[in-house]
Amino acid sequence: MNKDQVKGxxxxMKGKVNxxxxxxxxxxxxxxxxxLQQEAGQARKNVGDMKEAAKDMAKDVKRHH
Structure with missing residues (x-):
């Protein structure tokens, strides 16, 4: 889990409370x-998810070469 996922x-959660x-x-x-907080949080989490997916794909490529 990266910082964008955590902060998102x-x-x-803050948005849900508000x-x-x-x-x-x-x-x-x-x-x-x-x-609005929930939407912004989801957007940031999505960025983090994409970063994690890219990192995982890079690891897979390195393993296969």
Missing amino acids: TAEK EAVGRATDNPARELKGD
């Missing part, structure tokens, strides 16, 4: 902030 997952608190307190701005 953490951001998604969304839940926003709903519970009838605060649409906080709920929206949570939604």
Whole structure:
């Protein structure tokens, strides 16, 4: 797991909390902030996932040569 995956997952979790608190307190701005945080977190996690996949592919190529 790389730093983008970790930070992306953490951001998604913060977003879930903000969304839940926003709903519970009838605060649409906080709920929206949570939604946006989750999307940003997922995007960062996706970047990390792609980096890991590329690293794994590079290892496979080295093993086969």
